[in-house]
Amino acid sequence: MQLITLIPGDGIGPEITKAVTAIFAAAEVPVQWEEQNAGQTTFDASGELIPQALLDSLEKNRVALKGPITTPVGKGFRSINVSLRQKYDLYQNVRPAKTTAGIASRYADSGIDLVLFRENTEGLYSGLEVYDEKLGIADSFNRITREGARKICRAAFAYAAKHGRKKVTLAHKANILKMAGTIMLEACQDASREFPQVQYEDKIIDNMCMQLVMRPEQFDVIVTSNLFGDILSDLCAGLVGGLGVVAGANIGDDMAIFEAVHGSAPDIAGQNKANPTALLRSALMMLHHLGQHDKADQIEQALNLTLQDKSKCTGDLGGSASTSEFTQAIIANLGK
8 A cells, every 4th residue: 555645736726636535546546645734825824834743744755746736926936846856856747648538729630749847946936136226136046966967867878778769859959058958958968878768859949839839749858948848848738638637747756746737726725616737647647656556547537437427527528517416427437
């Protein structure tokens, strides 16, 4: 029995978390949940954004499933997601994007099936900023290290080789960001020599955006730096139906946190309207990470069957079903 830290989050987080745990229970997935929380709700109750009890649970279990979290607005509050990624060196942000029957998209017939690897701890998200109040100048430092670039590029190639992917594409801006861009280029070139069975190419980030919109099916595995990856991952989600249907994972060498990448949607919280697909798909990534492939495949098949029946889908998926009705439909499809 695998012990998993469960972080319900804020807003719709507890509702979609409840849906996922119900589906796992019905599928008899051999996991046990240890619930801890963080974010706005936790702060309101205890004055702590990230309680020590949550950190202790993460450090013990090394695997977590996390719902959407709200970081309170105000000076001194850093992003909870960024804090956890940097504290535990979760340097891989892995975001699959795949067209699925039943999910509306203008690219529905394109056969998109790509995975984006975003460096998760460095770049412009390093938190290195200086403000000169007298001059009114703010400087934000784009810190890229050779070791950080090496790790994320190698992770992308290793994933491609393991999963039979054909190509890795590096998105960069080395024509302008000469030093930072060159470090990423050299790291990917080194990784490509280690995995010669995987084709390698690089594209400048602005061209990459255009190519993703024009012919997204040409891409397989994409690797890039933190800010570029943040932007591209949402672009890729938009190609296949939006943030409500895509999975996300933050992975390090000895810890992984799987998460829904959409917001906490406080406007519909508590109304039984939320779509749990993104968190469920993230949980399926978690099962594959744990080697429980059969259970992951069983639940994925049930989800895909449900997505093709609009009468069982939530409003954002084109149906009128509630969260609980959608969840029960997935459970009913588990044996099919």
